[in-house]
Amino acid sequence: MTTDLPSAPGRLRLPAYQRPAGVHPPLDSPAYASSALRAPRRPLVPLAQGLTEITGPLLGAERVTAADADLTTRHGGEPLGERIILAGQVRDSGGRPVPDTLIEIWQANAAGRYAHGVDDHDAPLDPNFDGAGRCRTDADGRYRFITVKPGAYPWQNHHNAWRPAHVHFSLFGRAFTQRLITQMYFPGDPLFGQDPIFNSVPGPAARERMIARFDLGTTQPGWALGYQWDIVLRGREATPFEPGEERR
Amino acid sequence: MSPHPLPHGLTPSQTVGPFLAIGLPWPDGPFVVPDGTPGAVSISGRVLDGAGEPVPDALVETWQAAPDGTFAHPDDPRGPGPAGFRGFGRCPTGGDGGYRIITLRPGPVPAPGGGTEAPHLDVSVFARGLLDRVVTRIYFPDEEAANGADPVLAAIPGDRRATLIAAADPAAGEGAFRFDIRLQGGRETVFFDV
Numbered sequence: 465m466t467t468d469l470p471s472a473p474g475r476l477r478l479p480a481y482q483r484p485a486g487v488h489p490p491l492d493s494p495a496y497a498s499s500a501l502r503a504p505r506r507p508l509v510p511l512a513q514g515l516t517e518i519t520g521p522l523l524g525a526e527r528v529t530a531a532d533a534d535l536t537t538r539h540g541g542e543p544l545g546e547r548i549i550l551a552g553q554v555r556d557s558g559g560r561p562v563p564d565t566l567i568e569i570w571q572a573n574a575a576g577r578y579a580h581g582v583d584d585h586d587a588p589l590d591p592n593f594d595g596a597g598r599c600r601t602d603a604d605g606r607y608r609f610i611t612v613k614p615g616a617y618p619w620q621n622h623h624n625a626w627r628p629a630h631v632h633f634s635l636f637g638r639a640f641t642q643r644l645i646t647q648m649y650f651p652g653d654p655l656f657g658q659d660p661i662f663n664s665v666p667g668p669a670a671r672e673r674m675i676a677r678f679d680l681g682t683t684q685p686g687w688a689l690g691y692q693w694d695i696v697l698r699g700r701e702a703t704p705f706e707p708g709e710e711r712r
Numbered sequence: 713m714s715p716h717p718l719p720h721g722l723t724p725s726q727t728v729g730p731f732l733a734i735g736l737p738w739p740d741g742p743f744v745v746p747d748g749t750p751g752a753v754s755i756s757g758r759v760l761d762g763a764g765e766p767v768p769d770a771l772v773e774t775w776q777a778a779p780d781g782t783f784a785h786p787d788d789p790r791g792p793g794p795a796g797f798r799g800f801g802r803c804p805t806g807g808d809g810g811y812r813i814i815t816l817r818p819g820p821v822p823a824p825g826g827g828t829e830a831p832h833l834d835v836s837v838f839a840r841g842l843l844d845r846v847v848t849r850i851y852f853p854d855e856e857a858a859n860g861a862d863p864v865l866a867a868i869p870g871d872r873r874a875t876l877i878a879a880a881d882p883a884a885g886e887g888a889f890r891f892d893i894r895l896q897g898g899r900e901t902v903f904f905d906v
Binding site: 476477478479483484487488489490491493496498499500501502503504505506508509510511512513514515516517518519520521522523527555556557558559568569570578579580582583594595596597598632634638639640641643644645646647661662664665669670671673674695696697698699 | 720722729734789799825832842
């Protein structure tokens with residue numbers, strides 16, 4: 465099994481991915497009650513990025529059909545709610561588009577209810593909406609979903625707690641280090657101030673990057689409002705490759 | 713502030729919440745290779761919280777080399793590995809916090825600083841209550857020599873190293889391993905900053 469491993473010491477030149485110091489929420493965020501028994505208490509151990517970390521699953525082509533990006537047409541009729549278009553570009557922190565990468569989304573319906581047995585919010589299910597979608601970015605890293613705007617909903621974190629309307633996004637990028645699951649929010653939501661999940665992200669600038677932008681250019685006249693949301697994954701450090709050797 | 717100012721600010725992580733099962737599980741997710749593939753092994757275990765209770769709404773993902781130690785990816789400088797080996801597994805936990813992955817054993821992998829990393833799988837765990845994924849590794853118990861020379865394991869204090877090594881599970885059959893993930897507590901699993 466160990467044939468021909470070219471493991472001459474120090475000879476392996478690999479790209480390195482920037483470490484996102486201070487961007488992601490601390491795992492230990494006491495205002496978010498569910499973290500109390502689940503967030504690790506010990507410090508994370510630094511791991512040098514090796515081959516397992518700078519590679520990752522290149523999924524998508526075989527897993528996605530064009531219809532998967534339209535959450536409004538998969539059942540017998542149109543879902544209730546405000547029809548919207550969610551579109552944007554996936555780039556890395558060096559500004560390079562991330563093409564051909566799988567994006568998976570899930571969300572509540574327009575009434576703020578998830579099509580999931582554990583959701584006991586007293587709001588109606590919609591037989592025409594399951595809330596799941598997927599697509600693959602194009603050659604320029606762009607994606608586009610058609611869905612309905614999710615409703616806000618109450619939860620048990622603290623007295624009178626409500627989640628701002630959001631859509632869950634899952635992305636792979638091209639390396640294990642780039643894997644990201646996050647939530648996209650809508651501009652001007654009055655519930656931001658009391659939400660411990662949104663506010664777990666340190667700093668207003670980083671929180672702002674989770675909020676989509678209403679865009680009249682994406683809006684289709686007489687049919688659906690449009691939002692733009694760009695997603696930025698960890699990019700590569702500039703050093704490891706020789707000139708002319710850099711690959712996308 | 714980041715030590716490396718970024719031209720484009722990163723999108724922050726958020727929790728998957730309690731309803732990830734709407735969007736993330738795939739019917740073939742746990743099967744890195746189809747069940748019954750010659751040489752296939754199973755890795756199963758439970759995700760447990762700080763009270764020792766099962767976490768029934770987590771997602772476990774694995775990424776690994778092929779049996780020859782290569783990766784089906786263009787950034788493997790030795791050339792792309794065998795086509796057709798997905799290398800990726802994904803399994804939501806059940807009511808008992810359990811997950812199961814069916815795969816082939818990975819080969820050893822050259823380490824970035826020289827030397828060789830013992831056969832391992834990288835693991836991401838997502839769950840309600842986790843605002844970012846947590847990352848760990850699964851090593852194999854019958855690779856004592858390779859584990860002893862592994863630079864990642866060598867950097868872990870001895871009393872915690874065992875949390876990264878699966879246990880053979882002969883009661884579950886040949887090629888069956890157990891790997892429990894303890895998010896918190898006295899035997900908290902080692903989690904990495906990658």
